[in-house]
Amino acid sequence: MLATATTTIEPRLLAGQPFAAGAESWDQHRARLGELPRSPGLAGIIPSIERSGLIGRGGAGFPVGRKWRSVAERSRRGAVVVANGAEGEPRSAKDRALMHLRPHLVIDGGVLARAAIGADELVIYVGSEHGEAVRSMSRAIAERGGRDPVAIRLVEAPRGYISGESSAVVHYLNPRDARPTSALERPFERGVGSHPTLVQNVESLAHAALIARFGDAWYREAGRGRTRGTALVTVSGPVRFPGVHEIEYGITMADLVAMTGGATTEIGAILIGGYFGGWGSVRDLWGAPLDPVDLGEAGLGFGCGLIGLLEADACGVRATERIVRYMAAESARQCGPCIFGLGAMAAALDRLAIRRPLPDDLENLARWSAQIVGRGACHHPDGAAALLTSGLRVFGDDFDRHQRGHCAHPSPRAGED
Amino acid sequence: MAVSLHVDRIHCEGYGMCAELLPEAIELDDWGYPMIRDGVLPEHLGALAERAVEVCPVLALRLVSPERMRPTLQSRSLAPHTALRSQGGG
Numbered sequence: 001m002l003a004t005a006t007t008t009i010e011p012r013l014l015a016g017q018p019f020a021a022g023a024e025s026w027d028q029h030r031a032r033l034g035e036l037p038r039s040p041g042l043a044g045i046i047p048s049i050e051r052s053g054l055i056g057r058g059g060a061g062f063p064v065g066r067k068w069r070s071v072a073e074r075s076r077r078g079a080v081v082v083a084n085g086a087e088g089e090p091r092s093a094k095d096r097a098l099m100h101l102r103p104h105l106v107i108d109g110g111v112l113a114r115a116a117i118g119a120d121e122l123v124i125y126v127g128s129e130h131g132e133a134v135r136s137m138s139r140a141i142a143e144r145g146g147r148d149p150v151a152i153r154l155v156e157a158p159r160g161y162i163s164g165e166s167s168a169v170v171h172y173l174n175p176r177d178a179r180p181t182s183a184l185e186r187p188f189e190r191g192v193g194s195h196p197t198l199v200q201n202v203e204s205l206a207h208a209a210l211i212a213r214f215g216d217a218w219y220r221e222a223g224r225g226r227t228r229g230t231a232l233v234t235v236s237g238p239v240r241f242p243g244v245h246e247i248e249y250g251i252t253m254a255d256l257v258a259m260t261g262g263a264t265t266e267i268g269a270i271l272i273g274g275y276f277g278g279w280g281s282v283r284d285l286w287g288a289p290l291d292p293v294d295l296g297e298a299g300l301g302f303g304c305g306l307i308g309l310l311e312a313d314a315c316g317v318r319a320t321e322r323i324v325r326y327m328a329a330e331s332a333r334q335c336g337p338c339i340f341g342l343g344a345m346a347a348a349l350d351r352l353a354i355r356r357p358l359p360d361d362l363e364n365l366a367r368w369s370a371q372i373v374g375r376g377a378c379h380h381p382d383g384a385a386a387l388l389t390s391g392l393r394v395f396g397d398d399f400d401r402h403q404r405g406h407c408a409h410p411s412p413r414a415g416e417d
Numbered sequence: 418m419a420v421s422l423h424v425d426r427i428h429c430e431g432y433g434m435c436a437e438l439l440p441e442a443i444e445l446d447d448w449g450y451p452m453i454r455d456g457v458l459p460e461h462l463g464a465l466a467e468r469a470v471e472v473c474p475v476l477a478l479r480l481v482s483p484e485r486m487r488p489t490l491q492s493r494s495l496a497p498h499t500a501l502r503s504q505g506g507g
Contacts, residue, residue, distance in 0.1 A: 334426070334427045336426070336429060336430070337426065337446060337450050338426075340447075340448035340450070341446070344447070364447075368447070371446050375424075375426060375446075375450070377425075377427050
């Protein structure tokens with residue numbers, strides 16, 4: 001399922017037994033990959049991670065080595081590593097799949113990060129709604145029987161889109177309130193129990209665990225363009241094999257669709273990066289590299305690797321409305337611009353999509369989507385605004401028609417969840 | 418010393434007194450919440466800005482040094498590797 005003629009690289013995170021075999025046990029994991037190097041073999045791991053070019057997989061794509069270094073420099077007694085597997089993004093499944101199928105790779109990465117930055121504790125933070133992942137991680141911690149040089153604690157993250165945001169993670173692990181905070185200190189400065197805290201996505205940690213074994217040069221062998229390595233993606237929409245795939249950075253969208261067995265109907269637009277990402281047209285994206293650098297230059301982002309394909313006969317206004325409505329409902333309801341701004345956007349989109357629009361709905365949406373940016377304690381409103389901005393651009397003709405009271409799409413419910 | 422205005426978005430309740438005192442630097446959005454003009458506060462507005470900080474009924478306005486300001490998603494989308502905070506914690 002992972003390798004085709006156009007994608008030469010072998011899977012890395014998802015190597016080993018087939019998905020259907022379920023979680024890899026600790027014995028199988030060590031037989032396949034060997035032991036994780038221990039300190040002092042770990043001296044130089046931060047420079048090695050830096051040289052690898054590994055970037056974070058939770059959404060922002062920040063360089064992992066630089067993040068570890070900044071926490072290590074601040075690390076004193078009590079520093080904490082959080083392996084973030086909250087995965088609140090509704091259609092993303094790659095983190096839960098990884099935790100379910102390769103739990104020991106995730107734990108290895110956490111153990112490695114803990115040693116690298118000199119932390120005292122490792123917290124595995126798993127979305128409580130991801131039952132298989134919770135059970136698999138919990139079983140894996142038990143299998144290791146405390147033989148790691150660090151205490152490992154499993155914490156179930158409350159359900160919700162925002163609970164994986166890094167300040168929300170820290171907030172939850174303190175007084176158990178998984179809403180973002182407005183503290184100006186970031187988690188790596190002052191996090192869990194006021195200690196420097198490394199919040200790192202579980203996929204990022206799993207890659208780090210492989211780099212510790214095989215080296216940064218090996219890591220860099222994968223990748224067709226500027227960003228090196230492989231990435232997990234979640235593909236949704238009309239392809240034969242939707243779901244989680246491991247790709248080499250830099251393959252094209254056409255390569256990816258071929259990997260997933262091909263499209264089952266004509267595709268009109270692509271949601272890339274998830275609900276925090278944006279819409280792109282098939283014309284612009286089909287031959288473009290799936291590389292965070294290139295996507296960033298095009299005003300899009302790789303985000304958490306969610307690739308949502310929209311049928312050509314589905315209405316882009318409705319598709320955008322559904323996502324913004326969801327984002328408005330998932331607001332932590334702490335900041336005025338997020339509560340009222342996202343609410344107003346969702347209401348205007350609802351009128352445009354399926355009711356009678358007010359004369360200035362479209363004009364207001366364009367204005368609000370610019371005004372809302374940067375005005376929450378976290379980036380939740382920014383994500384909704386960016387998504388809306390991309391929808392207004394990609395589906396511009398559809399939006400104009402809807403403002404005039406028409407929809408050009410023959411099957412009004414197409415693309416409905 | 419260069420300073421910027423920072424609004425604690427969680428505590429701000431949209432009283433709008435800051436915008437009345439400092440229209441040169443603060444506008445209100447459609448719901449009455451402040452929008453701060455980007456960048457360093459011009460020096461001649463310093464005294465008014467301090468006054469605005471004092472009169473905020475919920476103490477949500479602060480003067481901070483510019484490097485304490487958080488990067489926005491907009492700046493991130495232009496340079497994808499500059500923001501440490503993220504949905505999902507990187």
